[in-house]
């Protein structure tokens with residue numbers, strides 16, 4: 001079972017004091033890395049004996065873990081807090097099947113009470129480096145803080161980029177909300193270009209990708225900066241540009257270089273996979289000129 005599935009499973013069974021303890025620990029872990037019972041008691045505003053009781057139960061469920069004399073929140077713990085926030089705000093009602101496992105995230109289907117399906121992206125940057133820095137106490141605390149911060153920051157950045165792109169074109173997925181290490185997205189019905197699906201008109205599809213890169217650059221002042229056949233989805237007619245956490249502003253010193261790289265990698269793929277003979281340099285000049 002993945003961390004997300006474990007987090008979803010505990011959602012309905014946690015008691016109010018356990019949520020308070022988990023929430024206090026999450027704050028403490030973001031600020032200090034780990035927390036002993038005294039700090040945990042203050043941050044959760046619960047007496048020490050009750051916090052100890054809740055902490056034992058949360059540790060057994062894998063939502064927190066012992067760190068020296070104290071505790072730290074786990075990935076499951078942070079994900080459970082995010083799921084609870086979405087559920088409390090009536091944004092989602094249930095977690096569905098996994099859609100995709102990426103390098104930096106796992107994407108799940110999430111359902112509203114009315115049955116609308118969203119894509120819920122859980123960031124998991126830096127999971128493997130966790131044990132390597134466990135040598136010193138300072139290193140360990142910095143590491144706990146840094147994986148939470150890095151993943152929350154990625155989710156927030158992706159949300160903000162997609163909000164800036166909203167309404168410009170259906171090629172950008174809508175972002176509904178973000179919480180902690182997760183971002184809630186419109187669910188798209190496409191597959192990655194990298195799987196080389198049948199496309200009715202590959203030239204038109206490539207033009208549509210370039211057109212969307214241009215819109216993002218000229219109208220939202222954004223460059224995706226990680227575009228390739230892995231971050232473009234298609235259903236054979238429409239295209240969607242996904243995965244925006246690393247997007248940079250058009251004013252960034254490397255923006256043009258990154259924009260050129262995006263265009264060239266998409267162009268090289270359309271040439272390789274679909275035999276499309278386009279001129280990426282002309283496309284780059286046209287996009288730059290539109291800003």
Ligand SMILES: Nc1ncnc2c1ncn2[C@@H]1O[C@H](COP(=O)(O)OP(=O)(O)OP(=O)(O)O)[C@@H](O)[C@H]1O
Nearest residue numbers: 100102103104105107119173185186187188242243
């Ligand atoms: N809004 C969405 N609707 C449907 N599926 C999606 C959506 N967003 C992402 N996916 C699926 O999840 C996969 C990973 O998403 P994304 O590229 O955003 O994350 P990632 O962690 O960078 O993945 P990778 O490292 O593989 O690029 C996508 O290739 C796609 O299959």
Ligand SMILES: [Mg+2]
Nearest residue numbers: 102230231243
């Ligand atoms: Mg990706």
